[in-house]
Amino acid sequence: MECPKQKGVRLNEGQLAAGPTAYGCPECHGNWISTEHYSRWQAEQSPPERASVAEVAPSMVELDFAASELDNRAALCPDCSHYLVRARVNLKHTAFYLERCPNCKGIWCDRGEWQVLQQLGLHTHIDSVFSSEWQNRVRELEQAERERQATADKLGLDLAQQVFQLAEKLENHPNGDFGVAYLMRRFNSE
Ligand SMILES: [Zn+2]
Ligand SMILES: [Zn+2]
Structure with missing residues (x-):
């Protein structure tokens, strides 16, 4: 399997830290997580987390993270060659995109993104980040936070x-x- 972000670079099978089996790129350090591996790992997590609805917007969490230079590059699924679909995640000082194959539902994490998902507690239900329910809830939380900030600035x-x-x-x-x-x-x- 080839790195979706770098033509000709082979992915190696490995294991994500406290996570599922994944195919890692030795050059850009991105990781491909197949649906099979993700679902199997997800099923082992206890208690099964039911959190498709965000409680805290990721942009309110203090995190030290710089997105990969390749984060913005359009990419094809390394398994089935469909264009990967992106979901934007806003952090406090930056933002990044998660990518998922619309066909086989495999997930691509650029360098460092898996660790960020862990810190946000999103790693156990990455699929929810691609739902409009989750995206809308985060926008609401961000809007409420801006309102609080503006009120604090004035008062x-x-x-x-x-x-x-x-x-x-x-x-x-x-x-x-x-x-x-x-x-x-x-x-x-x-
Ligand atoms: Zn790569
Ligand atoms: Zn695919």
């Missing part, structure tokens, strides 16, 4: 924290909307 962290706490209390209170109405009246009458 200062102290007051912003109080606002967030109050918002949460009101959200969880059965008559919370009365509190919201009160605040709105206060500001509309001025």
Whole structure:
């Protein structure tokens, strides 16, 4: 099998750190994970994680990672030659693409991406990263984070924290909307 990013370079069978069998490129250090190997490994993980919905956007996690220079290069599946489909993962200071074959569902990780997935806790359900459900949830979380950041910038962290706490209390209170109405009246009458 040839490296999907580098013509003529052979992939070697190996093992990902705390992960499935994979075919690694000795030059670019990318890894090809076949569906068979991934599913088998996934089944051994306990407890089976049910986390197709992101809890934390990867862009909120502090990570030391520089994407491979080859990350952006379009590539063909080393197994069945279909064009690999990409899913973007935003990190705090950078971003990278995961790649998957739409036909055989094999996964390509460029150099360092498997380790990043492990740190994000995504390595056990990589497929979810390609779902619109996951991508949308991450966009929501990122949007909420931007809103919090903007609020903190305007109000200062102290007051912003109080606002967030109050918002949460009101959200969880059965008559919370009365509190919201009160605040709105206060500001509309001025
Ligand atoms: Zn390579
Ligand atoms: Zn394929």
